[in-house]
Amino acid sequence: MRRLLSCLALLFVLAAPAMAEPVAKPIPIGIAVATTSNVALFGEEQVNGARIAEAYFNAQGGVNGTPIKLVIQDTAGDEAGAVNAFQSLISAKVVGIIGPTLSQQAFAAAPLAERAKVPVVAPSNTAKGIPQIGEYISRISAPMTVVAPISLKKALAINPNIKKVAVLFAQNDAFSTSETSVFQEAIKTLNLTMVSVQKFQTTDTDFTTQVTAILGARADLVVISGLAADSGNLVKQLRQFGYKGQIVGGNGLNSPNMFPVCGALCEGILVAQAYSPMAELPVNRDFVKKFTEAYKKAPAQFSAQAFTAVQAVVEALRKAEKDTKKKITSMELAEARQAVNKALLSGMVIHSPLGEISLDRQGEVIQKQFYVSTIKMNPDKKTGAFVLTK
């Protein structure tokens, strides 16, 4: 009898921490993106998009009547910052994490969430291998394997005389090295000649060596895989040194926050995008309207993707309630996190500003529609737009 009692006591002690961890109300969703450092050029857009989603879905009643609340943690620009942000969000008892900004950071921080069984929806990680980090890791940002070749094909359609291509990439960044391998593969497939491959660091500001090599190689197309500040300076110096050919930018050149960096010299860069503010979808019209009211500018890709990531988590929470016939806020935290992940990977269709998307069982996004845009700068040389390339 005494043994039975002590066994029961032990069971109670073991069960106690779990019982002490219900999901809070409003339902906390973690956002781990860069709000400081150079990477904040992307992160600022992500916070803006996520904030619009928070207000928008709460106005619809949140999760079947329960509001959501974003808990925002700055990752800054490096791996250590992302690890810290993930750690504090896991401790803050969020039901899921949206982030981090860079693939380079995801490879360091996402494994933490995987071990803690906290679902992660990456809003902007496009390198190969992100959903493969673990069962709890998914993304709504289309991988570069799908997106990058589209802009190259467009450059050739515009100018069929292009033959000699120079490629530049940031060698200290996982996304940039992943993207350049996709570009380089496509260059071979398209029977173009690679006349120069140049490396740089995302922290570089002086690109004299690389630009000199490219001008010497007489490239008629330059393809850049880097982040916003470095790529912006690189474009600027290419033009200042006299490069006149087409420039194709990868996903790192997808931010209007790069415009002030290269100024008027950003004009004409071609980029493939996973989003267009012009897309005629009810949810996109609402998103563009609310975003423009709040920030006095149209949303670009990183804002739309952050909105979509919040939407994915909200719809997963709703589905989890439907499937389990329980309110999320009546669930124990671990149970809720697991139910959200299951719903995310169930193949549910999300009618998002990016179009109709879903996640496969591994957490990879399935998206149908992509765009190629050309950067057009305004006379103020600081603002501009991604204009759909016909």
Ligand code: 1QQ
């Ligand atoms: C990645 C990217 C960056 C350009 C996102 C901001 O695509 O790191 O995967």
